[in-house]
Amino acid sequence: MMTEDKPIAKPIIDDATREKMALMFSGEVYLPDDVDGFFDLQAAQRDLQLELNATPLTNPKRRTELMQAFFGAAGEGLYLECPVSANWGSNT
Template sequence: MTVPQRVLDTMNSGLIYTCDDEEMIKAQKEQMELLYDFNATRPSQMTQRNEIARQLLGEFGEDAYIEPPLHANWGCNTYFSAHAYANFNLTLVDDGEVHIGEHTMIGPNCTIITTGHPIRPDLREKVTQYSLPVTIGRNVWLGANVTVLPGVTIGDNSVIGACSLVTKDIPANMVAFGQPCKVYREIGEHDDVYYWRDRMINPPYDQKQ
């Protein structure tokens, strides 16, 4: 089943909405069936797993890889670009759009959240919510247990340290970490020589392309 455009437009409007619409509920159930099938594949069934991923997700690019289990509210709102990689237990609260750039690496147990609920109590009683897009650039690395909140953009090549809570945009080419996540330094000449702390990059990887 293709998710109806009306449902997608509602979720991606940036406005408050309820998710008790019959068409929306039916569409989400169909997506959950695909998610179940994806997670049920054996390691030897990579062709089948990739075919399901292309049905489940908004995009699943060339040579992309997601290690099961994957958890997602929808799947269809997530755009996973070529050569991107996600380790096990990626959680996508993707009622809004999630864009993951080429060659981006996502560590285990990461959570990407596009959706929140109003602060006003009476609106929460009506089970209302809103969704704001998350954009993760090209060649980004999210360490293990990173959480990215609604509306955040992470720029190309940046590294987000393990267990960080990303509440605001992170520019390109930065090392950032913490709760909340803050920029620590810019990626630079030091990183041309050292791959981690005082450990020098060994041949043949010491030659920068």
């Protein structure tokens, strides 16, 4: 299955979403509601994951772009054995 090489849009994280993410990653109790676009951010990460899993090994440039967007940063020569499955990926 070939994927279209389209630009990767990074979601905008507002202060309210950033605060909610800090609570989530610290282990504190938080309400996972969608008032601040929290689910939109997670959905964007899941979309990147799905596209990465669908991108063939014969397109390493696109795979690298997707991995860099998914993880927030990636060193040279990063390789993942797909399928990748993660609830979150940004700066993992």
